[in-house]
Amino acid sequence: MRATIIHAPGDIRVEDRPEPKITAPTDAVIRTVATCVCGSDLWNYRGINPVTKPEPIGHEYVGIVEEVGDDVTHVKPGQFVIGSFIASDNTCPNCRAGYQTNCLHRDFPNGCQAEYIRIPLADGTLVATPDQPSEDLIPSLLTLSDVMGTGWYAARAAEVKPGATAVVVGDGAVGLSGVIAAKELGAERIIAMSRHESRQKLALEFGATDIVAERGEDGVARVKELTNGVGADSVLECVGTPQSMHQALQSTRPGGNVGFVGVPHDVQIDGQELFFSHVGLRGGPAPVRAYLPDLINRVFEGRIDPGKVFDLTLPLDEVAEGYKAMDERRAIKALLRP
Amino acid sequence: MRATIIHAPGDIRVEDRPEPKITAPTDAVIRTVATCVCGSDLWNYRGINPVTKPEPIGHEYVGIVEEVGDDVTHVKPGQFVIGSFIASDNTCPNCRAGYQTNCLHRDFPNGCQAEYIRIPLADGTLVATPDQPSEDLIPSLLTLSDVMGTGWYAARAAEVKPGATAVVVGDGAVGLSGVIAAKELGAERIIAMSRHESRQKLALEFGATDIVAERGEDGVARVKELTNGVGADSVLECVGTPQSMHQALQSTRPGGNVGFVGVPHDVQIDGQELFFSHVGLRGGPAPVRAYLPDLINRVFEGRIDPGKVFDLTLPLDEVAEGYKAMDERRAIKALLRP
Numbered sequence: 001m002r003a004t005i006i007h008a009p010g011d012i013r014v015e016d017r018p019e020p021k022i023t024a025p026t027d028a029v030i031r032t033v034a035t036c037v038c039g040s041d042l043w044n045y046r047g048i049n050p051v052t053k054p055e056p057i058g059h060e061y062v063g064i065v066e067e068v069g070d071d072v073t074h075v076k077p078g079q080f081v082i083g084s085f086i087a088s089d090n091t092c093p094n095c096r097a098g099y100q101t102n103c104l105h106r107d108f109p110n111g112c113q114a115e116y117i118r119i120p121l122a123d124g125t126l127v128a129t130p131d132q133p134s135e136d137l138i139p140s141l142l143t144l145s146d147v148m149g150t151g152w153y154a155a156r157a158a159e160v161k162p163g164a165t166a167v168v169v170g171d172g173a174v175g176l177s178g179v180i181a182a183k184e185l186g187a188e189r190i191i192a193m194s195r196h197e198s199r200q201k202l203a204l205e206f207g208a209t210d211i212v213a214e215r216g217e218d219g220v221a222r223v224k225e226l227t228n229g230v231g232a233d234s235v236l237e238c239v240g241t242p243q244s245m246h247q248a249l250q251s252t253r254p255g256g257n258v259g260f261v262g263v264p265h266d267v268q269i270d271g272q273e274l275f276f277s278h279v280g281l282r283g284g285p286a287p288v289r290a291y292l293p294d295l296i297n298r299v300f301e302g303r304i305d306p307g308k309v310f311d312l313t314l315p316l317d318e319v320a321e322g323y324k325a326m327d328e329r330r331a332i333k334a335l336l337r338p
Numbered sequence: 339m340r341a342t343i344i345h346a347p348g349d350i351r352v353e354d355r356p357e358p359k360i361t362a363p364t365d366a367v368i369r370t371v372a373t374c375v376c377g378s379d380l381w382n383y384r385g386i387n388p389v390t391k392p393e394p395i396g397h398e399y400v401g402i403v404e405e406v407g408d409d410v411t412h413v414k415p416g417q418f419v420i421g422s423f424i425a426s427d428n429t430c431p432n433c434r435a436g437y438q439t440n441c442l443h444r445d446f447p448n449g450c451q452a453e454y455i456r457i458p459l460a461d462g463t464l465v466a467t468p469d470q471p472s473e474d475l476i477p478s479l480l481t482l483s484d485v486m487g488t489g490w491y492a493a494r495a496a497e498v499k500p501g502a503t504a505v506v507v508g509d510g511a512v513g514l515s516g517v518i519a520a521k522e523l524g525a526e527r528i529i530a531m532s533r534h535e536s537r538q539k540l541a542l543e544f545g546a547t548d549i550v551a552e553r554g555e556d557g558v559a560r561v562k563e564l565t566n567g568v569g570a571d572s573v574l575e576c577v578g579t580p581q582s583m584h585q586a587l588q589s590t591r592p593g594g595n596v597g598f599v600g601v602p603h604d605v606q607i608d609g610q611e612l613f614f615s616h617v618g619l620r621g622g623p624a625p626v627r628a629y630l631p632d633l634i635n636r637v638f639e640g641r642i643d644p645g646k647v648f649d650l651t652l653p654l655d656e657v658a659e660g661y662k663a664m665d666e667r668r669a670i671k672a673l674l675r676p
Contacts, residue, residue, distance in 0.1 A: 093568045094592045099616050102592035104567075157618075229442075230431045245609060254432045254440035254622075264609030271583060271605025275598065275621045278437050280495075282618035283609075284592075 002338065004113035004319045007054045009047030012320040017056070020111075020118035025069035028122035030081065032063040034142045035113050036310065037322045037334045038085075039172050040263065045323050048265075056111025059085040060145040062138065063117070065126075072122045079128040082296065083119055084289040085109065085146045090124030100124070100289040113319055115338040127292040130300065139307025139335055140299045143177060147333070148295060148306040149288025150261050151177025151238070155185050157259025157282040158234035162186030167223055168208070169248050170238030171199040173309040173333040174261060176206055178236040180304050183207030187234070191226060193219055193247075199332065202308060216247060223251040232256060237283070240264050254278035261286055310335040340676065341452035342657045345392045347385030350658040355394070358456035363407035366460035368419065370401040372480045373451050374648065375660045375672045376423075377510050378601065383661050386603075394449025397423040398483040400476065401455070403464075410460045417466040420634065421457055422627040423447065423484045428462030438462070438627040451657055453676040465630040468638065477645025477673055478637045481515060485671070486633060486644040487626025488599050489515025489576070493523050495597025495620040496572035500524030505561055506546070507586050508576030509537040511647040511671040512599060514544055516574040518642050521545030525572070529564060531557055531585075537670065540646060554581060561589040570594060575621070578602050592616035599624055648673040 003017040020029055035058055043049040044057065065077045075081055088095050088103035095103050107120040119125055133141055140148075151174050160166050166182040168175050171194035182190045183206065192203035195213040203211065212222045223232060231253035237244055240262025248258045249269075260283035274281065298304045312331035314322050315338075322334030341355040358367055373396055381387040382395065403415045413419055426433050426441030433441050445458040457463055471479055478486075489512050498504050504520040506513050509532035520528045521544065530541035533551040541549065550560045561570060569591035575582055578600025586596045587607075598621035612619065636642045650669035652660050653676075660672030 093566065097591065097593045099592040102614075102616050228431065240609075253435065254437040255435045260609075260613065264613050267609025269607040269609060269612070271578075271598075271602030271607060271621075274607070274619070275602050276440075276623070278440050278620070278622040280618060280620035281612070282616070283613045284616040285614070 001115040002316055003111060003115065004057055004316070005054050006044055006051055006057045008051055009045060012045065012323050014317050014319055017114070019116045022067055022069045023118065024120065025071040026121050026123065027069045028072055028075060028119050028126060029066045030061065030063035030117050030119060031066050032061055032112065032115055032117055032338050033080070034138050035061045035336050035338070036142060037319070037326055037336070038146060039174065041323070042327055045327060056114065058111060058113030059109055060142060061112040061117055062142045062145060066116065068122060074123040075126045075128050080132050081126040081128050082141055082144050082292060083109070083126040086285060087119060087121040087125040088289055089121050090289060095124065098287055098290045100287040101285040113316065113336060115316070125289065127296065129296055137299055139310045140305055141296065142335065143306040143309060144288065144292055144295045144299070146288060147173040147309065148177040148180070149291050150174045150286040152181040152291050152295065153286030153288070154178045154236035154238055154259040154261040155181035155234070157257070158236050159257040160185040160187050160234045163188045164233040165189040165191070165227055166234040166236065167191045167193065167232040167251050168236045168238065169193050169244050170262060171196060171203065172238065175236070175238035176202055176309050176332070177306050178238055179203050179206040179208050180306055182236065184298070184304065191223060191232065205308070216243060219247055220250040227253065234259070238262050240267065242267050245269065249274065249277060249279055252277070252279045256280070259283065309333045313337065339453035340654055341449060342395055342654070343392050344382055344389055344395045346389055347383060350383065350661050352655050352657055355452070357454045360405055360407045361456065362458065363409040364459050364461065365407045366403055366410055366413060366457050366464060367405045368399065368401035368455050368457060369404050370399055370450065370453055370455055370676050371418070372476050373399045373674050373676070374480060375657070375664055375674070376484060377512065379661070380665055383665060394452065396449060396451030397447055398480060399450040399455055400480045400483060404454065406460060412461040413464050413466050418470050419464040419466050420479055420482050420630060421447070421464040424623060425457060425459040425463040426627055427459050428627060433462065436625055436628045438625040439623040451654065451674060453654070463627065465634065467634055475637055477648045478643055479634065480673065481644040481647060482626065482630055482633045482637070484626060485511040485647065486515040486518070487629050488512045488624040490519040490629050490633065491624030491626070492516045492574035492576055492597040492599040493519035493572070495595070496574050497595040498523040498525050498572045501526045502571040503527040503529070503565055504572040504574065505529045505531065505570040505589050506574045506576065507531050507582050508600060509534060509541065510576065513574070513576035514540055514647050515644050516576055517541050517544040517546050518644055520574065522636070522642065529561060529570065536649070543646070554585060557585055558588040565591065572597070576600050578605065580605050583607065587612065587615060587617055590615070590617045597621065647671045651675065
């Protein structure tokens with residue numbers, strides 16, 4: 001089969017690899033219908049995460065179940081399924097508490113930018129759609145595997161409530177998904193921090209009411225101006241740098257909440273600053289499994305259309321161009337069709 | 339009048355000072371019925387906070403209203419009142435959101451270890467008791483001015499819910515008050531971290547179900563053992579050191595919450611560690627004003643008796659011995675009668 005291999009920073013190739021097999025009775029093998037490039041794949045592509053040997057890459061996927069292990073009972077061959085980027089048994093105490101990405105038995109699907117993939121803990125990880133989806137729904141369903149679920153978690157962790165004012169820091173696919181989530185959870189005012197015209201446009205289409213192009217202290221000042229000097233109720237931090245975290249914390253009102261989903265890189269939070277802010281803070285890899293049934297419904301009902309974050313669609317063989325376009329910020333997110 | 343003055347670290351004296359006067363129409367002057375020494379006063383006493391000149395000290399008080407400014411309408415002379423250690427107007431957006439210690443017009447009563455005190459923003463800060471309290475209720479009412487309200491906030495910030503498992507890190511007056519709060523909010527299991535016999539005893543009396551004497555990694559391991567390897571739902575951090583914060587975060591289950599009320603000293607929280615923990619974190623100076631009406635009722639109804647944290651009662655003239663006893667950990671908390 002054709003599979004994407006990262007050989008070194010900037011060196012993405014499609015190669016022939018053996019098809020994956022069932023290795024545990026809880027596995028499933030899926031024929032990939034669509035996959036995509038994640039902002040976090042760029043860390044490897046840019047050499048921020050070290051790449052020491054050629055490795056399969058990719059963790060977002062939708063597809064048709066090909067084969068299941070003997071213990072798998074929740075999904076069956078022929079079904080269209082979506083799964084989380086982290087596999088979970090969905091039965092351990094952490095899963096039952098709604099934090100499947102902290103499953104006591106979690107596993108990490110990898111190499112999903114390929115024609116076939118093996119998903120561990122299939123019963124706990126995969127959710128089948130009610131029907132075979134029409135072609136136009138596939139991009140949106142694909143986002144539920146990671147970015148849309150991550151934006152949703154950011155909004156939940158930031159405790160967005162009906163009538164609230166929400167700020168979204170970060171205008172990548174996750175930030176834009178966060179705008180959708182804030183709207184669906186009832187935020188009345190949604191301030192998107194963005195300085196890129198195409199992303200500003202999409203943010204507005206997704207429900208943002210205000211765009212703030214300023215960053216850092218200027219961005220904070222602008223948010224304060226828009227919130228009677230007090231700050232926002234909920235801030236979704238979708239970047240993961242010291243600057244974006246600081247900006248998020250400073251933009252939140254006392255008693256408000258920051259949900260942070262950008263994996264922090266060199267971020268230290270000063271205890272005393274957090275203390276005197278009265279701001280609540282929760283982050284983490286999003287438990288997208290928890291949201292799949294609800295979000296699948298919202299996509300099928302046409303309430304949300306997060307698939308619009310894909311502004312580039314390529315055949316799998318051109319995956320290298322997908323990485324390049326995202327790295328150069330020519331594309332928000334690249335969808336791949338095997 | 340007699341007032342407590344700190345001259346230098348370790349140097350506490352009672353001196354004659356002029357009685358405070360109404361200086362703003364929103365002020366009240368109170369004749370102090372009881373006051374006390376706070377753990378945070380010890381920072382000055384120990385020279386951790388610099389003491390550059392002789393200064394009045396103390397911020398916890400109950401008393402009888404002597405005189406009010408022209409704009410004060412909620413309290414009147416002769417009433418027995420309790421007030422927060424931070425004065426607030428109780429009408430600004432932050433106050434209305436329940437974060438009175440972040441009031442946009444906040445002020446800081448000081449010099450409360452004295453016969454008379456001036457309280458700014460009296461209408462927003464002071465709450466009168468329904469009747470003149472009997473003598474035996476006075477210690478408990480005094481704790482509502484700071485420590486009991488702070489323990490209450492720690493439990494609220496840690497989102498203690500009925501049936502929950504709560505851990506209390508810190509066995510000072512605030513931590514012990516946190517045990518009371520966790521119990522009142524319905525925690526089923528309350529693990530008090532303490533290695534001092536008298537404090538362990540009081541924690542058990544207040545509702546703790548388990549005592550853990552170990553600290554640091556050993557303490558975390560013990561909490562994990564008591565919670566099926568997962569960690570506690572809610573952890574109240576009532577110390578403020580890097581060690582205690584680390585211990586609190588590590589003792590919490592994914593999706594659980596840490597409420598931190600020990601003012602952080604040299605605490606830095608690693609963004610990535612917090613991220614992967616899925617733990618929610620909120621702290622701050624407790625908005626005790628928000629809890630006063632409810633907590634006054636609980637004291638009058640005899641539901642709670644936080645006054646037991648006072649294991650030393652002295653006349654105001656012997657305040658220096660109160661500081662000394664607390665500094666040497668001979669006393670949990672010293673009550674002073676002017």
